[in-house]
Each structure stands twice: as C-alpha cells, then as structure tokens.
Amino acid sequence: MTDTLPAAAWTQREDLAALVAALDPAHVGNCRWVGGAVRDTLLGLAVKDIDMATSLLPDEVVARLDAAGIRALPTGIAHGTITAVLPGGPAEVTTLRRDVTTDGRHATVAFSSDWQEDASRRDFTINALYADPRTLALTDFFGGRADLAARRVRFIGDPEARIREDYLRILRYFRFQARYGAMPADAAAEQACAALAPGLKGLSRERVGWELMRLLAHPDPAPTVSRMAELGVLAMVLPEADPAALPALITAETREHVAADPLRRLAALLPADPSLAESVAARLRLSGAQKKRLACAVVRETGDPRALAYRLGLIEASDRLLIAGESLAPLAGWTPPQFPLKGGAIVARGVSAGPAVARTLRKVEDQWIAEGFPDDARIAQLLDTALSLPG
CATH class of the missing domain: 1.10.3090.10 (cca-adding enzyme, domain 2)
Structure with a gap:
C-alpha cells in the first residue's frame, strides 16, 4: 500500500506551492493536505475542494498570507478556518482542533498542535488522511488507506x-x-x-x-x-418516502444519458400528492423554485411529451417522463414554440373583449397542441372553426 499520495494535477499547482511556502517557509512541517482532496486522489477521482490543516493559529495564518500577498478570508474563523483566495481556486486552511463540548448538533472546539488529536475528532477514517504538501508522504492514524482499498466507510x-x-x-x-x-x-x-x-x-x-x-x-x-x-x-x-421507485428512475436517467438530479429523485421518492410535496419542500427549506418544481414532478401524469413540455416546461416535462420511465427522444433538440394567436386577432373578428376572447384562445390553443403545433395557416382554420361554434 502506497505511503505517498500519487501526483495529481492539483498537487502541482504553483499557487498551492506558494501557499505552502507562505505558511511553512522554514520547512518545519506545520501544514498538510487533509480530507477529501487526499481521499479522492488516492481513489483516482477528480478533486473539487482543497483543504489544509495547520498547527498555526488562525491569526498567524492570516498574517503569513498577508505577508505573502495572498488574500485571506475569515470564512470560519471561530472554528479556525481561513480561506486562501488563489488564482487556481480557493483553499481552506484550518488550525488543528480538539472538541471541548458537543451537544449532538454543534461542537465547541479548542485549537491544538497535535495531529493525531485533530484526526481523532474527524468522522470517518477515510477523511482523516493527511499528506505532506512537499513530499506527499501520507499520515494515516486510523487505517483510512485500508478502508479506502476495501471501500469501507468506518467511523x-x-x-x-x-x-x-x-x-x-x-x-x-x-x-x-x-x-x-x-x-x-x-x-x-x-x-x-x-x-x-x-x-x-x-x-x-x-x-x-x-x-x-x-x-x-x-x-x-x-x-x-x-x-x-x-x-x-x-x-x-423523510417519513413520506418510498424507495421502491428510485431504481427505475436511475435506470431511465442512465438510458437517456441525463445527469443525476437530486430534486427529481426526491420527487420519485414521494407519493403523487403536490400539496405533500410542497410541505416536504418547506420542511427541508428548499427554495421557492424547487418547491414548485417538486410539486409538479410528483404528479404521475405524462401524455404526449411535447404537449407536456409546452404546458409545463422542458425540465418539468423531463422530470415526469423520467420518473414514469418514458423516453425523452421526442424532446431532443426541440424548443417549445410560442402560441402565435393573440386576443386582438379575435376581437378583430367581432368578438367582444373579455371572457369570450379568453375562451376562444384556449379552444384554439388546445387544438393546436393536440395537432402537434401546426403552422399559422392551420391556426387560422382552427380559429374559423372555433368562431363558428356556438358559445
């Protein structure tokens, strides 16, 4: 089992090397990469976030970054975290910590200079791996590398x-x-x-x-x-959830080459009850737009894909079709058209402005959708038909 972190693109970033030089100019080993960047590099996965642990106190981190001309943001200074703003993307620098008190929701921490003490307060062994930023030598106090190899998530x-x-x-x-x-x-x-x-x-x-x-x-x-x-x-x-529908949705997403979408998957877990979906969205503190989309997606009615997309929107129609296991092929490369008929054209035909105009518009639009969005000539025929009917 390797004792060093494999070289990856992020480990060779010049701006990260400058960060290390700013924090540890004397090469005393006061900082190490930690967490997800180390874990995902060992697994050969793309790295998104860069985290560094250091024995330096937050004020000293800020002072050294300022002296090196690196912008420092106190994004979590109460818990010892400073964000270094770098050309290639930010890196979070956090002072070693130990828990003083915990209540099941929050922790009060004290700063530490003990690497193993810092590692012992982390959640899983695979998240408590450290790498020397210069040599890439690994420090593994709790068997995280073996757990990674076994694909085992262990506290x-x-x-x-x-x-x-x-x-x-x-x-x-x-x-x-x-x-x-x-x-x-x-x-x-x-x-x-x-x-x-x-x-x-x-x-x-x-x-x-x-x-x-x-x-x-x-x-x-x-x-x-x-x-x-x-x-x-x-x-x-999520007491309302039924996991039974989720595998079929994931199969449909894979078949249709559609990216995973957590909101769509949440809709698949819920019963076909828009009001319940809105309640769940509120409980999970989702945004207003997410609440609206979730309430639409839980409805299990589909029908003609293009008609659905015209009435609901492409994303909303795709949600329903995928949850139902139906194909998205009719929507590929298709943009819902604008209904060209306006109320003024109906008034010009002698219909008094008001509810009668709205009813006529709906009749023509419904037939236009049912016929697959025909051209203007056909719309004119549909209008003639609608005006010839009583009421």
Whole structure:
C-alpha cells in the first residue's frame, strides 16, 4: 500500500506551492493536505475542494498570507478556518482542533498542535488522511488507506460516541456509503446509525435537507436509500418516502444519458400528492423554485411529451417522463414554440373583449397542441372553426 499520495494535477499547482511556502517557509512541517482532496486522489477521482490543516493559529495564518500577498478570508474563523483566495481556486486552511463540548448538533472546539488529536475528532477514517504538501508522504492514524482499498466507510473510534457528537453524521455516513462504500457495509456503523436515528429529529431542517440532496446527487444512491429505510433512518427525516421507485428512475436517467438530479429523485421518492410535496419542500427549506418544481414532478401524469413540455416546461416535462420511465427522444433538440394567436386577432373578428376572447384562445390553443403545433395557416382554420361554434 502506497505511503505517498500519487501526483495529481492539483498537487502541482504553483499557487498551492506558494501557499505552502507562505505558511511553512522554514520547512518545519506545520501544514498538510487533509480530507477529501487526499481521499479522492488516492481513489483516482477528480478533486473539487482543497483543504489544509495547520498547527498555526488562525491569526498567524492570516498574517503569513498577508505577508505573502495572498488574500485571506475569515470564512470560519471561530472554528479556525481561513480561506486562501488563489488564482487556481480557493483553499481552506484550518488550525488543528480538539472538541471541548458537543451537544449532538454543534461542537465547541479548542485549537491544538497535535495531529493525531485533530484526526481523532474527524468522522470517518477515510477523511482523516493527511499528506505532506512537499513530499506527499501520507499520515494515516486510523487505517483510512485500508478502508479506502476495501471501500469501507468506518467511523473513527466508537461509532455511537461519534454520532452523539453530531447526529448529522448519520446522514453523512450514508452519503459517504453511497459514494465510496461497498456492500456489506460496516456492521458497527449501521448498528449505531439505526440505534441513534431518533437524534436526527433535533437537527436543523437546513442541515438535513442539504445532506439529503447531496446524497441523492450521487450516481446511484438507490441501494443506500433502501438500506436507510430498512434501518429506520429514512423515516426520521423523510417519513413520506418510498424507495421502491428510485431504481427505475436511475435506470431511465442512465438510458437517456441525463445527469443525476437530486430534486427529481426526491420527487420519485414521494407519493403523487403536490400539496405533500410542497410541505416536504418547506420542511427541508428548499427554495421557492424547487418547491414548485417538486410539486409538479410528483404528479404521475405524462401524455404526449411535447404537449407536456409546452404546458409545463422542458425540465418539468423531463422530470415526469423520467420518473414514469418514458423516453425523452421526442424532446431532443426541440424548443417549445410560442402560441402565435393573440386576443386582438379575435376581437378583430367581432368578438367582444373579455371572457369570450379568453375562451376562444384556449379552444384554439388546445387544438393546436393536440395537432402537434401546426403552422399559422392551420391556426387560422382552427380559429374559423372555433368562431363558428356556438358559445
């Protein structure tokens, strides 16, 4: 098993080398890469976020960055985090920490100079891997490399103790299991999550919603969501959910070459009840636009794909069609047209302005949609027909 981090594009960034030089000019080893960047590089995955741990106190981090001309933002200074703004993308620099008190939702921390103490407060072994920024030598206190190789998501230390520090770790566990884990899952982790699942009810709705949506954004979260239901975890945060429809949706997304969409997947989990969907959206603190889309997507009616897209929008129609397992081919490269007939044209034909005009417009538009959006000549014929009918 390798003792060094494989070279990756991000490890060779000049701006990150400048960051290291600013924080550790004397090469005393006071900073290391940590967390997701190290984990994903070991797995050969693309790295999105760069995190660095350091024994320097936050004020010293800021002073050294300022002296090097690197912009420093105190994005989480209460917990020791400074964001270094770099040309190639930001990097978060966090002082080593230890937990002083925890209440299941938040932690009070103190700064530390002990690398193993910092590692021991992290959630999973695969997130407690450090790499020297110059030599790329790895530091692994808790067997994270072996767990990565086995695709095993394992809590550091006693799983129940780690969860009691922050119950959100239950949802984080399943999110990481969906992304990195293999079956069978770690038995101790699952047992702890099941036993302590009621603690999820005390978390803020924003945190729960954020974790759920990140879980559903993974390539195939269906087995994990099903397991959450079996263990009684899903009922604590989404009691309305039925995981049975999720595999079919993911199959349809794959067949149609459509990117994973957590909101669409959430809709597949819910019953066909728009008002309930709106309630769920509010509970998870989704945006107004997300609430509207979710309420539309849970409706199980489809019909002609282009008519659906005209009335609802392309995204909304795609949601319904995919959840129903239907093809998106009729929508490929197609843009819903504008209905060209206006009320003025009907008034010019002798219809008094008011409800009669609106009724005539609806009649013509409905037939125009049913006929597949024919040209203006056909619209004129449809209008003649509508005006010739009584009422």
